[in-house]
Amino acid sequence: MDDFIPATTAEHLLWLLAEHGVEHLFLNPGTDSAPLQEAIATLGKAGVAVPRVILCSFESVALAAAHGYWQVTRRPQAVFVHVDVGTQNLGAMMHNALRDRAGVVVIAGRTPYAEEPGAPGGRSNPIQWHQDVPDQAGVIRGYAKWVMEVTRPAMLARAVGRAVQLAAGGLPGPAYLMISRDVLMDPPATEPGRRDRYALPSPPAADPGTVRRVAEALAAAERPLLVTAKTGRRAAGFHAVTRLADAGVRVLDLAESGCVNISTAHPLNVLTAEEGRRAVEQADLLLVVDADVPWIPRFTSPAPGATIVHVDPDPLKTDTPLWTFPVDVAVTADGATALAQIADELERTGHVPAVRPAPAVPGPAAPPPTPPVAGPMSAAEVVAALEEVLRPEDLVVEEAVTASVALHEGLSRTLHGTMFGAGAPGLGWGLAGAVGVSLASPGRRVVSVVGDGSFMFGVPTAALCLAAEAGAPIMAVVLNNDGYRASRLPVFELFPHGLSVAQGDAAGTRFAAPPDFAAVARACHAHGETVRDRAGLAAALRRGLAAVESGRSAVVDVHIARD
Incomplete structure (x- = not known):
């Protein structure tokens, strides 16, 4: 480690994280983080x-912020949480990291x-017996890409290298690493460990025969x-999708994506x-x-004779038990890589899609819009x-829920990397996820659009505190x-003639005494304002x-x- 020799495994752990390119440690401290906190001070003094x-004052916002940072940079960050209870407080953010393939290293x-x-x-508090559970990793085993416990210092370098490698490589996802405080206080291993020999695989490409078949x-x-x-x-x-659109292929940019797949100004963007x-x-x-x-079969489906080509790093969707969309050609490949290959093949052969106008589907004539002047x-x-x-x-960071369609249909996004979502x-991702995006994008204006329910799910006091702590x-x-x-x-959908529709309400969906969100903001030293006009x-x-x-x-x- 050059001229620095760590005194504890905790110091070694921090050095290893930095060696593997981890820039931020989102810390929610507890009784088991004490060796790490002392190591932070010691290494800081040593330069x-x-x-x-x-x-981070709550664990879920720590993971959401690390997730947001990953979306911008594609570099895994570390989150430290307190044993099983801290792991449980990660909550739905673990689900998001799994489904969005977000590379992050969670250390518990x-x-x-x-x-x-x-x-x-060693144990010095009653809670250290209470928190000794049979399967701590079982709390998130179904949502973590990889799980390991470091039980001795000699395995630390390999475990950290593997955690960062697996979090970022292949199908990215959350890696979960456990280590007790008595191991953190042990003398470190003599082998320092470095980031080389933990190479990330290149994104998988489609085989040439499949590329030709799809292009034809x-x-x-x-x-x-x-x-x-x-x-x-x-x-x-983004570039590959645009190339296909430029060649005459219409693009359906799904609102669930939380990203800009193609400029909203492109004429073939649906x-x-x-x-x-209809498309x-x-x-x-x-x-x-x-x-x-x-697509959602309840509302629409392809024509019976349509050919369906599915490109995905995991086209079998092995982590989704019931995924039965029809597929005629399944391609195991990175989407960006495969689309670039297909675009190259179309250009090489001089072929362009023989696009014909889609049949017109008459709809009701819409009255000319008039700006509202009254009402909500x-x-x-x-x-x-x-x-x-x-x-x-x-x-723009989006967690607008039922207003997502309005946001995606009405907001121009012409540049790559200007829209994010879980x-x-x-x-509960939208606030702290936006903090992670902001942290990775200094000098840029970051706007999170959330529903009132999402705002409260996001633990706003903790998220706004995190924004201030992180600058x-x-x-x-x-x-x-x-x-x-x-x-x-x-x-309303399942009971269209039910009493709830007749009453215009459903049990458990109205806030009788909601918080004053602007006051919550001001209590957290942020600007807060309520708009009704x-x-x-x-x-x-x-x-x-x-x-x-x-900076505020x-x-x-x-x-x-309301509706």
């Missing part, structure tokens, strides 16, 4: 580079093994449709949900790439105001409809953005129509 430690303490008097790091099918198709959700997470994916349903039904070839749910605001009006105040390079349904301000725009509309709509909406958003530019977070609580 040894270690990850920047960011205090373990109850000390030593009980004898004088044992360094695209060239022969009259109404090809590319359906994608997450290919645009990488710049190479912009509305209704148009997307699925009309296509004679569907190229499904990096999309977990390409709609989500679409808030999106229109955001469209007015945001710049193309601003970063890519999974675990609510990563965000503006949260709360679409406040006084309840859980996402939980009300299924009741559409005339003042744009000005309020500009004030929130000005706060972000000054903001919450703009916008009251919109």
Whole structure:
């Protein structure tokens, strides 16, 4: 380790994380983190580079922030939590990290093994018996890509190297590493361990024969449709999707993606949900790439004779027990890589899709829009105001739930990497995820659009505290409809003639006494403002953005129509 010799395994652990490129350690401390906290002070005084430690007052926001940072940088960060209870507090953010294939290393303490008097790091508090559970890793085993416990210092270097390698490589995902405080206090291994020999595999490419087959099918198709959700997470994916669109392939950019797969200004971008349903039904070839749910059979399905090509690093979706979408050609490949190969083959052969106009589907004539002047605001009006105040390079983080469609249909996003989302349904990601995006994008304005339910799920006091601790301000725009509309709509859907519809409400979906979100923001030293009048909406958003530019977070609580 050059001229530095660590005195404890905890010091070795911090050095290893930095050696493997981990820049931040999102720390929620507990009784088992004491050796790590002392090591931070010791290494800091010695001038040894270690990850920047960011205090997190709740575990779920720590993981969401690390997830957001990964989306921007594709570099895994570390989260430290307290034994089993801290692991449990990661909650739905573990689900999101699994489904969104987010590379992050979660390090959890373990109850000390030593009980004898004088044992360094041994048990010294009743909770260390209470927290000694039969299977701590079982709390998240179904959501972690890899699990290991470090039981002796000699295995630490290999375990950390493997954790970072697996988190970032192949199908990325969360790695879960456990280590007790008595092991952290042990003398370190003599073998330092370094980041070499833990190479990441290149993204898998499609075999040439399959590329030719898909390109020929695209060239022969009259109404090809590319359906994608997450290919645009990488710049190479955004570029590859655009190349296919430039060649005449329509693109359905699924709203669930939380990313920009293609510019909203591209003429072949299918912009509305209704148009997307028709496009699925009309296509004679569907190229499904990096999309977990390409369509919902309850509402739409491809034509019986349509050819369906599925490209995914795991086209069998082995972590989803019931995934039975029809597939004619399954391609195991990275989406961005395969689409670039297909575009290259089309250019090489001089073939372009034989695109024919889709048959017209008459719909009801829409009356000319008139700006509302009274009544509660709609989500679409808030999106229109955001469209007015945001710049193309601003970063938008989305957890708008039932307003997601309005956001994706009404907000222009023309640049790669200007839209983010959890890519999974675990609510509470939008605030701290935005902090992670901000931390990875210094100098950029970051705006998180969340529902009122999502705002509360996101532990706002902890998320705003994290933003201040990290120096990563965000503006949260709360679409406040006084309840859980996402939980009300299924009741209306399943019981269209029921009493709930007749009453215009469903049990357990209205907040009788909701918090004052602007006051919550001000209590956390952030700018807070409540908006009920559409005339003042744009000005309020500009004030929130000005706060972000000054280094201070903001919450703009916008009251919109309940339904």
